[in-house]
Amino acid sequence: MEGIPHPIPRTVEEVFQDFKGRRAGLIKALTTDVEKFYQQCDPEKENLCLYGLPNESWEVNLPVEEVPPELPEPALGINFARDGMQEKDWLSLVAVHSDSWLLAVAFYFGARFGFGKNERKRLFQMINDLPTIFEVVTGNVKLPKDQSATHNSSKSKSSGKPSRQSELQAKGVKMSPPPKEEDESGEEEEDDEQGATCGACGDNYGTDEFWICCDVCERWFHGKCVKITPAKAEHIKQYKCPSCSNKRARV
Numbered sequence: 001m002e003g004i005p006h007p008i009p010r011t012v013e014e015v016f017q018d019f020k021g022r023r024a025g026l027i028k029a030l031t032t033d034v035e036k037f038y039q040q041c042d043p044e045k046e047n048l049c050l051y052g053l054p055n056e057s058w059e060v061n062l063p064v065e066e067v068p069p070e071l072p073e074p075a076l077g078i079n080f081a082r083d084g085m086q087e088k089d090w091l092s093l094v095a096v097h098s099d100s101w102l103l104a105v106a107f108y109f110g111a112r113f114g115f116g117k118n119e120r121k122r123l124f125q126m127i128n129d130l131p132t133i134f135e136v137v138t139g140n141v142k143l144p145k146d147q148s149a150t151h152n153s154s155k156s157k158s159s160g161k162p163s164r165q166s167e168l169q170a171k172g173v174k175m176s177p178p179p180k181e182e183d184e185s186g187e188e189e190e191d192d193e194q195g196a197t198c199g200a201c202g203d204n205y206g207t208d209e210f211w212i213c214c215d216v217c218e219r220w221f222h223g224k225c226v227k228i229t230p231a232k233a234e235h236i237k238q239y240k241c242p243s244c245s246n247k248r249a250r251v
Contacts, residue, residue: 010109012119016106021053022102023130025051026133027137028057031136031137033058038082041082042079043082046062047062048060048076048078049062049073050075072104073101074097075098075101078097081093092137092231092234095133095134095138096134096231098133099133103127106127107120107123134231138234199214199217200222200225200242203222211223212226212233214239214240215238217241217244226242
């Protein structure tokens with residue numbers, strides 16, 4: 001691991017640049033340099049970590065011996081899981097942990113240099129405008145609203161749905177956001193997404209929330225309400241909500 005030879009970021013803009021550099025290095029490891037990364041993650045070696053560096057490079061190395069470490073540490077022992085699962089699933093798992101680590105490092109700097117509420121919010125908004133490493137690695141990068149319309153499936157009624165939904169619908173899983181039905185008069189709603197509700201809690205649709213649709217009853221649910229995460233949904237071929245699952249069990 002780096003002994004922090006790079007300049008330590010102290011402002012929101014500097015922390016964001018540090019975040020982008022590390023993110024670029026991690027994406028490189030999991031995409032263009034994936035064969036080299038795979039070979040370096042030998043399960044016969046000790047616990048290994050994947051580090052993204054501010055100069056847009058990456059390295060697989062042992063965790064730092066310093067306790068506590070200067071920076072938050074990435075997921076430990078990524079090499080042990082390499083041969084126990086399919087390569088794409090393993091890379092997705094490493095990507096999810098890499099996203100978590102990047103946020104931890106960025107907000108470590110924020111805490112260390114006393115970022116206030118507005119600075120933390122601005123930093124998160126800057127970070128949130130970028131696709132996650134998981135989205136890049138799995139090909140589920142969200143498109144702008146005007147572009148995503150061409151990627152919608154026949155079931156999709158809203159031109160604002162992210163491309164993730166259409167890709168997962170190919171697997172039989174429909175994900176965020178849920179459309180609002182047209183009214184009885186047949187008038188087209190200007191904003192289809194407004195007014196849709198969760199089949200579990202009844203709350204309205206929110207643009208910043210993950211949703212999933214039951215393939216049986218076709219009701220939409222907050223992922224948090226049915227305990228389904230985006231990562232877990234990636235591996236579901238056909239989703240059944242708790243109610244439909246229980247009905248099938250009683251038959």
